[in-house]
Amino acid sequence: MKTMARGSPEIKAVVAVLRMLAAAIALAVALIALPFRAIGLLNNRRERRFALARAEAEAGQKRIFLMRHYQDSTLVDALMAGEIWHDMTREQLLQSWGEPVEIEEKALKTKIRHVYKYDRIGVGRFARRVTLDNDRVTGWER
Known part of the structure; x- marks a missing residue:
């Protein structure tokens, strides 16, 4: 070989x-x-x-x-x-933007405040927030 x-x-x-x-x-x-x-x-x-x-x-x-x-x-x-406006109802907000990722609730003296949080971008961070007082939109952040 x-x-x-x-x-x-x-x-x-x-x-x-x-x-x-x-x-x-x-x-x-x-x-x-x-x-x-x-x-x-x-x-x-x-x-x-x-x-x-x-x-x-x-x-x-x-x-x-x-x-x-x-x-x-x-x-x-x-x-x-997908528009929102001041004094919009909670129901209209849900029909426009859908269910939020997270809801924060606070009971104040004269009203109940909810902060609806949408589009999570990090831990405790959201791209959009909508504030509702007594189930009416009072403000938002984008």
Whole structure:
């Protein structure tokens, strides 16, 4: 049996063949996986399309509900746009911005104050806060 030196041309040829074989295997695996990735991308696109359609349908249903409830298209447009204003009711705030992440409550002498906190950006930090006195909006921070 013939022994080969470490840097010999035979060893270099064997290493080159093994590298080409590894590259060919990697290419084969990638080609086999390609249809499965394409199916996954199609499913993701399909899921996004369905989620968007579902959100649009829910928004349409929300608009119908608000119109039946308030019978005022200007008010409904403002709620659907996510607007808030002074003296807005608690119910309108929830319909406009949704449920808060956290609610802070304080009982004062003449009123009950709630601070609704939205969009947590850190420990004890929120991007938006709305203050309500006796269930009416009295101020907010963005």
